[in-house]
Amino acid sequence: MFNLIVSKIFGSRNDRFIKKLKPQIDLISSYEPEMEKLTDEQIPQKIMEFKEEVAAGKSLDDLLPEVFALVREAGKRSLKMRHYDVQMVGGMVLHSGRIAEMKTGEGKTLVATLPAVLNALSGKGVHLITVNDYLAKRDAEWMGQLYNFLGLSVGVVVHGQTDEERQEAYACDITYGTNNEFGFDYLRDNMKFYKEQLVQRELNFAIVDEVDSILIDEARTPLIISGSSDEATSMYGRVNSMIPLLKKDEDFEVDEKGRSITMTDDGVIKCEKILGIDNLYDSQHISFQHHIMQGIKAHHLFSRDVDYIVKDGQVVIVDEFTGRLMPGRRFSDGLHQALEAKEGVKVESENQTLASITFQNYFRMYDKLSGMTGTADTESVEFAQIYDLEVIVIPTNSKMVRIDHPDSIYKTQSEKYNAIAKDIEEKYKQGQPVLVGTVSIEKSELISELLKKRKVPHNVLNAKHHEQEAEIVAEAGHQKHVTIATNMAGRGTDIVLGEGVKDLGGLHIIGTERHESRRIDNQLRGRSGRQGDPGSTRFYLALDDDLMRLFGSERIAGIMDKLGMQEGEPIENGMVTKAIENSQKKVEGHNFEIRKQLLDYDDVMNQQREVIYTLRREVMYSTDMSDMTAEFVEEIFDDCFYPVEEAKGRPLDQETEDMVRVGLDELFGISRNEEFKEELPSREKLEAWVGKLLNTLSESSGDHFHEIQRYFLLESLDRNWKEHLLNMDHLREGIGLRGYGQKDPKHEYKREGFEMFRDMLGRIKENTIRALCHLRIETEVREEEFQHKEQQNDLEYSDSGESEAKKKPKRRSEPKIGRNESCPCGSGKKYKKCCGK
Numbered sequence: 001m002f003n004l005i006v007s008k009i010f011g012s013r014n015d016r017f018i019k020k021l022k023p024q025i026d027l028i029s030s031y032e033p034e035m036e037k038l039t040d041e042q043i044p045q046k047i048m049e050f051k052e053e054v055a056a057g058k059s060l061d062d063l064l065p066e067v068f069a070l071v072r073e074a075g076k077r078s079l080k081m082r083h084y085d086v087q088m089v090g091g092m093v094l095h096s097g098r099i100a101e102m103k104t105g106e107g108k109t110l111v112a113t114l115p116a117v118l119n120a121l122s123g124k125g126v127h128l129i130t131v132n133d134y135l136a137k138r139d140a141e142w143m144g145q146l147y148n149f150l151g152l153s154v155g156v157v158v159h160g161q162t163d164e165e166r167q168e169a170y171a172c173d174i175t176y177g178t179n180n181e182f183g184f185d186y187l188r189d190n191m192k193f194y195k196e197q198l199v200q201r202e203l204n205f206a207i208v209d210e211v212d213s214i215l216i217d218e219a220r221t222p223l224i225i226s227g228s229s230d231e232a233t234s235m236y237g238r239v240n241s242m243i244p245l246l247k248k249d250e251d252f253e254v255d256e257k258g259r260s261i262t263m264t265d266d267g268v269i270k271c272e273k274i275l276g277i278d279n280l281y282d283s284q285h286i287s288f289q290h291h292i293m294q295g296i297k298a299h300h301l302f303s304r305d306v307d308y309i310v311k312d313g314q315v316v317i318v319d320e321f322t323g324r325l326m327p328g329r330r331f332s333d334g335l336h337q338a339l340e341a342k343e344g345v346k347v348e349s350e351n352q353t354l355a356s357i358t359f360q361n362y363f364r365m366y367d368k369l370s371g372m373t374g375t376a377d378t379e380s381v382e383f384a385q386i387y388d389l390e391v392i393v394i395p396t397n398s399k400m401v402r403i404d405h406p407d408s409i410y411k412t413q414s415e416k417y418n419a420i421a422k423d424i425e426e427k428y429k430q431g432q433p434v435l436v437g438t439v440s441i442e443k444s445e446l447i448s449e450l451l452k453k454r455k456v457p458h459n460v461l462n463a464k465h466h467e468q469e470a471e472i473v474a475e476a477g478h479q480k481h482v483t484i485a486t487n488m489a490g491r492g493t494d495i496v497l498g499e500g501v502k503d504l505g506g507l508h509i510i511g512t513e514r515h516e517s518r519r520i521d522n523q524l525r526g527r528s529g530r531q532g533d534p535g536s537t538r539f540y541l542a543l544d545d546d547l548m549r550l551f552g553s554e555r556i557a558g559i560m561d562k563l564g565m566q567e568g569e570p571i572e573n574g575m576v577t578k579a580i581e582n583s584q585k586k587v588e589g590h591n592f593e594i595r596k597q598l599l600d601y602d603d604v605m606n607q608q609r610e611v612i613y614t615l616r617r618e619v620m621y622s623t624d625m626s627d628m629t630a631e632f633v634e635e636i637f638d639d640c641f642y643p644v645e646e647a648k649g650r651p652l653d654q655e656t657e658d659m660v661r662v663g664l665d666e667l668f669g670i671s672r673n674e675e676f677k678e679e680l681p682s683r684e685k686l687e688a689w690v691g692k693l694l695n696t697l698s699e700s701s702g703d704h705f706h707e708i709q710r711y712f713l714l715e716s717l718d719r720n721w722k723e724h725l726l727n728m729d730h731l732r733e734g735i736g737l738r739g740y741g742q743k744d745p746k747h748e749y750k751r752e753g754f755e756m757f758r759d760m761l762g763r764i765k766e767n768t769i770r771a772l773c774h775l776r777i778e779t780e781v782r783e784e785e786f787q788h789k790e791q792q793n794d795l796e797y798s799d800s801g802e803s804e805a806k807k808k809p810k811r812r813s814e815p816k817i818g819r820n821e822s823c824p825c826g827s828g829k830k831y832k833k834c835c836g837k
Contacts (some may be wrong), residue, residue: 014393021092024065025085031069040077044151046070047121054121060546064095067118071150075110078149079142084397088110093392094370095119099211099383101376101393103400105494105530108372112207113143114369120152120173124204127366131210132324133158140176141208147174157181166199182206182222183362187355190613191225193714195620203366211371212519215363215387216379218319219595222358222602227722233337233347235471239291241343242274243299254300256546261296290334298338306440308339315339317435318441330737333733342642353725357609358602360386360595375522382592386599402529405538407514407577408570416542419570420510421450423538424482428456432504433481435495437524438512444484447512451482458482474810477507495527506534514580516587540570545584547583601732604750608757612721616714625709629772632765633690639682639762640664652680667766668693668773693773700777709772716767724760728753 038046047070050063068091072083083091087107091114093100102108130136140156147154155169157177166185169175182200189198246252252268254260254362261272271292272280280289302308309325315336317326330336330351340347346528363369364387376383380391410416420436426448427434438444448460459472461483469813476483480500482581495507507528515521521539528535541548619625640663643656652660657680661670668690670676681689698705731752 005107016393018089018395021089024092025088028068028072028088029085031066032072035073036577037071038073040149043070043074043077043149047117047151051121051123055123055506057101060095060118060121063121064118067121068092070113071117071146074146074149075113078145079110081110081708082111083107083114086260086395086397090372090394091115093394094207094372097368097370097389099370099376099389100372101391102372102374103396103530104374105528105533106394108209108374108395109139109143111372112209115145115154115205116174116207116652117147117150117754119205119368122204123173125170125172125201126174126204127182127206128174129179129182129206129208130176131213131216132178133181135209136176136178157185163199170200171374179218179359180223181207181361183357184225186222186362187225187357190616191355191718193620193711198620205368206366206370207371208363208365208371210373212373212376212379215359215371216382216519217517219359219386220229220598222356222598223362224356225354225536226330228236229356235287235291235347235414236295236334236337236341236347239288239295240298240338241273241293243292243342245274246270246296248300252296252300254296256301259301260294261301263293268417291338294334294338295341298342302335302339303440303442303737304343305442305445309441310343312347315343315345315594321503352722353720353729356725357606360599361602361606361609363387374526375519378517378522378588382595386596387726396532398532400529401532402535404524404525405536406572406574407539407541407580408572409541409543409576410570411543413542413544416512416540417446417450420447420512420540421456423540424451424458425454425456427508428480428482430504431479431500432506432508433477433498433501434483434508434510435476435527435704436482436484436510438484440516441486443512444486447484451484456482458484461485477501477540477593494530496530497533502534505536508535509537511537511539513541514539514547514584516547516584516591518581518584518588521584541580545589548580574681601749604753605728608724608753611757611761619713622710623706625706625713628713629694629709629769632769633687633694636667636765636769637683637687640667644680644683667770690773697772697775697777699732708775709768713764713768713772716764716771720760720764720767722757728757733758736741 050067053063054060068083068088070790072088076082079830084107087110090100090102090106090108090111094112095115097119100108100111102111112128116128119126128139130139136156136158140154144154152174153172155172155175157166157169157175158181161169169177170185185200186203189200192198246267248254251270253262253264255262268280271288272278275285277285277288279285304310308317310316311325315408317329317331318324319326330348331339332351334350337347337350351707369387369389371389376391377393383389394502408419410419424434424436436444436447438447444460448458451458457480459482460474461472472483473485473495475481476497477495479501481498497506501507509525509528511521511524525537528537530676543549619628622628640660643652643660661680664670664681664686668686670681670689671685673681675681675685675691676689697708701708731749735749735752738745
């Protein structure tokens with residue numbers, strides 16, 4: 001109450017922040033006449049001057065008014081678009097490292113050019129992140145006209161590019177791409193062997209378009225690069241055939257809210273009987289248990305044309321938030337294989353994690369992060385807690401006049417869909433365009449069938465037809481156009497009203513059910529009423545909708561019965577709408593906890609990931625690894641001779657001495673030294689011997705010694721890191737059971753994960769030194785080599801004025817050597833790059 005009173009008197013924090021920017025807006029406007037006088041050739045020169053000032057130490061904040069005024073002028077000339085004052089506000093919010101909430105149609109794409117140009121002056125690069133490849137290419141091409149006019153380079157990173165193309169794109173002043181491509185490039189860079197292969201520069205400044213979709217909706221799914229494991233897939237088909245024999249609520253229970261499965265005692269007994277085993281929970285049968293749980297999930301929690309589709313003999317995931325297909329992405333923990341078995345397509349081999357990161361931890365690595373969207377305020381707490389990002393609501397350029405009708409609630413699905421079809425038909429006859437938002441492909445096709453019966457022409461936009469996405473969405477505001485879209489398909493493409501539509505009431509939005517997040521509902525509403533245009537929205541609900549069924553539809557059903565409502569008659573009541581919003585808040589809170597828990601666990605991995613990736617970069621960029629190798633040897637000696645030092649001069653018992661000797665022989669091969677066969681070598685003697693081994697290797701390999709050290713260290717690091725990721729996955733799967741022992745699972749995961757990580761670092765060092773100490777370089781002497789050398793000694797050159805024929809050395813014909821074979825001169829290079837040039 002106190003905060004409400006203070007807000008009434010002094011204005012909200014948001015209002016005060018916007019008010020503080022007013023003097024900057026006036027200052028930007030004061031530069032406009034000066035910028036208008038510049039010729040087209042002088043504008044890029046002005047950018048170069050700004051770059052020099054930044055390099056000399058001038059802050060970007062000091063340059064902001066002048067740069068923004070220059071970008072506004074460039075926009076007028078190159079795009080025939082002038083930035084509004086509210087767009088300048090949006091640009092300043094983004095530059096300050098905050099989230100700008102701007103309503104649909106307010107020109108977010110143009111707003112991003114302001115902070116992008118300003119931050120590009122540092123020369124460190126700016127990343128503009130969008131939700132799909134189409135928007136990345138569209139925006140790079142569209143806004144690229146403005147950037148190129150200013151003399152700045154623009155790149156775009158999309159699926160299917162080569163490393164060379166990606167390097168070129170990342171080297172530009174401004175780079176467009178999707179969150180997936182940026183994240184996967186980061187992971188791929190940390191799996192490469194040579195610094196020349198890296199594609200990304202440092203992560204400087206990112207502007208995330210549709211920031212709520214990328215940083216919240218997709219944050220539940222980590223980015224994973226995986227490789228095939230050796231595990232057999234035949235078990236999935238066997239288990240799939242027994243799933244129909246198990247009965248829901250009798251053999252297993254389904255928790256739809258938590259998306260989890262629990263086996264009953266009867267179900268366990270039935271499974272044991274079918275499989276012919278005594279105890280399903282015996283350690284030797286643990287894989288059966290895992291496969292059965294994933295099989296039940298595949299049949300009872302995941303639906304075809306909702307969570308996935310089957311296309312070209314493959315199970316392809318459908319993004320639950322955008323309705324788009326996600327080719328190449330697979331559900332983890334064997335769930336994808338269980339779905340393949342369910343659908344009767346080829347069951348691909350299980351994958352093993354090679355590298356992974358959450359979107360939260362990837363985007364938190366940027367020096368500065370900002371974002372823009374039409375709907376972020378409802379998630380402001382999460383943005384603040386996870387990303388330390390404040391949400392600022394930007395005023396609209398024109399007043400919002402859209403009419404949001406109350407929800408219409410029906411008893412059954414059939415009543416609801418008949419009412420939707422009737423509403424669409426009426427609007428179509430009036431000529432008013434309609435956009436229908438559904439939560440799944442299945443629902444969009446159901447409405448399509450109803451409209452076909454009523455002979456209403458329409459377009460269906462879902463994961464099966466998203467190739468025509470931009471074209472369909474662009475025409476959705478024309479007269480007599482009916483568009484059915486899965487969730488937020490087409491997001492990022494503006495719906496411009498066609499001729500005469502404003503007089504008909506603008507674009508009418510129909511929601512076929514409430515989403516579990518209020519923000520997604522608001523995104524659908526926001527497709528209508530852009531830039532002060534008229535428009536209307538209405539949501540149709542049924543008591544057996546998923547959200548209503550799971551969160552208290554009994555109370556609403558009771559109200560409808562008391563009112564004596566007839567079949568097909570809806571209820572429209574503000575209290576009911578409020579109750580639904582409260583249900584959505586509960587789901588949002590639950591989903592926030594899921595994302596936070598994912599992040600809590602990934603934070604443990606992130607600390608380890610940073611150590612490994614930092615070490616990799618250090619190795620990739622090093623020119624001399626002698627100090628690192630010596631440090632590894634020293635640490636290994638500390639571990640090996642720990643029992644000897646603990647004995648404090650006393651002789652070791654035979655068992656301990658044998659253990660130390662075996663360890664030293666395995667690592668350094670001491671059995672090759674006659675001197676060490678009789679007695680255990682002292683640390684001093686062994687240090688001298690190992691030093692001699694490494695010196696011999698260095699001398700025999702010459703300039704290649706650094707490359708040999710680097711190769712063995714990176715190979716050992718990558719192999720052990722891959723095994724560690726698998727072990728951490730296994731630890732994570734079972735860590736929840738620690739709660740039954742009155743232990744905090746997160747604390748236990750952190751403690752055990754640290755111990756496993758420490759052991760892994762030890763193995764990396766041991767593997768590297770073992771390989772170096774056992775490696776021998778043998779020089780193969782060939783007859784051709786001697787002949788080649790003799791021939792070189794016999795060459796005669798003359799500086800006198802003899803003919804060219806006499807000046808040329810007389811050589812016998814070259815030996816037949818393959819272009820890619822080692823050169824016989826002993827240089828170690830390939831023949832084609834040495835003597836065969």
